[in-house]
Amino acid sequence: MNEKLKQFQQLLKKEKLQAFCVLENDTIRYLTDFFFYSPDDAYLLVTQSKVYCFTKKMYFADVKRKAPYLTLVESLDIKDVCKKTSKLKNKAFDPTLAPYIQGTALFKAGFKTMPNFLELAQEVKTESELKIIAKACHISASAFDLFKGQLKTGMSEKEGAALLESIMQKLGGQGLSFETILAFGENTANPHHVSSDRKLKQNEPVLVDFGCKVKGYCSDITRSWWFGSKVSKKWQELYDLIKDTHDYAATLAKDNILAKTLDTAARDFMDKAGSYSEAFIHSLGHGLGLKIHQKPFLSPKSLDLLKTNSVFTIEPGLYYDGKFGIRYEDTYVLTPKGAKILTK
């Protein structure tokens, strides 16, 4: 059994569950370290002693080689999962990550629903996961330094994004955490801008939000800077505020505190400098792992706690529609000594 499956089986024991059915591809990849090519190609049934993998025959040879701890069953019929567990009493699935049709079959077969259970299980990272995430973060941060030097006026947002992506790949990145957001000028005011054909001009703001994956694990980083030497005074002032807010919020992270305290503190910090927080139109950060957005959420209404060995971003931003936006983001891991930056 690999480390994560063992940990998951421990969790089942703690919850007095005899079986848990996992139907979602990213979670299956997380637990098994095996990647199923299509989202509906496998179900996982974890019991306290065995882990059954229901899949197509096409995968058998590869699974046997790479994940020999899985007991293979050639079927993708959810009824076969139900049959296998017919004698077990305490069994469950996560309704937030179960397709409706399969979920309905499991529910009828006596499975309980345990919302968000799988996300909770993925929140605290193992040592080997942390190593992989640190590597992804390091590649992204190094790629940025090279990219910044190669960005030129006349280049479009799309071309720039492709350049950054190819640098990440050369440094060992394996795909993207999400579509790279590269914004020039007034486009920086849209936090979810889609890179366009707009070309870079001298003396305007640039914002790039990006990250590569390694072995399926994400990294996430945002940098804002002024392209050219005639920096707008207002822009510089707000940039400094954002950077200070970011650094300040990071010092507050501690084991077992509510994630939203960081979000609130960041907004208060901005308001002390002037009432800026109304232009801070998104949350302070989010957890990440195999998914780019997962627990803990550092948002005003979040009830999540920060836990040691959880990984999350801190990314304050200010947006002025039609003018510009600024965001500064790093990925952190929470250690007993506080938040440690990974994107460097």
Added chain:
Amino acid sequence: MRINSTKLKNLRNLLKRNNLEGLIVYDYTDIKYFLGEFFNDGEAVLLITLKNIIVIARSLYESPFKKKFKEALFISEDKNRPLALVEEAKKLKLKKLAFDANKEFYFAAKIYLKAGFKETSSLVSYLRTTKTEEELKLMRKATQISMTAFKNIQKYVKTGITELELKRKLEDEMTRLGGEGLSFDMRVSFGANTANPHHVCDGTKLTKNTAVLFDWGAKYQDYCADMTRSFWFGPNAPKEYTTILSLVKKAHDKAAKEAKYKMSGAQIDKISRDVIEKASYGKYFTHRTGHGIGMQDHELADISQINNEPILDNYCFSIEPGIYLEGKYGVRWEDCFYMTKKGIKQIK
């Protein structure tokens, strides 16, 4: 920006035929089909009614959305979007609404069922299966980029290069030619790795006299290309390799020639499969002959033994027979096609 009116009109006709006032659209690609690239996966729900479009999404999208799409109603919700949708439907006095049973998570579906909404299955997927002329154009462009890039990087196919390095060359070349991302995580396999139809590229180095397999495709404006080529690197191809390669090509070409309008996916699959089975390699052809393709690299219009649905006008699909000899080598040959009343046409 206006939301694509042909696609909306087609959906609304489909709603009327199904006696529905509106459809809940949650799937990432289905949303993209109507709005283009805008929302992250899982961060928005659409309700498309006969008259309106209602979008329920994370608050952070509010200002950019309102700026871009003026014809839709935006409701900001960070927590329980299905519940917010139900409330909005109540306000608008909409009753005959449906959700897609194949594309909803269990918890959301329960909320919709409690509100009295109906189950449907794959309405938008069916809509997406029939490509418009505009969509076919984009798929041709994606295919042309992919093929040209493949030809351009042949000079790097040399001993010593690794699978990952060669894959990167191909990806870079596709980007250079205007490709916008990849249809899927593509495969460059050497030697015995070619016997695994879903091998993940690694540091394996190319040596003289080994099998090589490329399975790749660029995206262009969200539309996918998908193709596979197999060849022997070096002068001394084993006899069996040559035999199975020509067998697979023959199976591919036969289906590409004989597939007809309204044949079922299973009938087309059989054309290829028979060629391989007659030569006694049937048990080494371990997958279906092809799959539907469009905005996703796998869509409806399966060319498989279990699909008895007819393949109709402007359905797009791959034909990709393969033979895999575990521990030795494998071959696959793939192109994409679309169906017309006059017969099958290659996307090229």
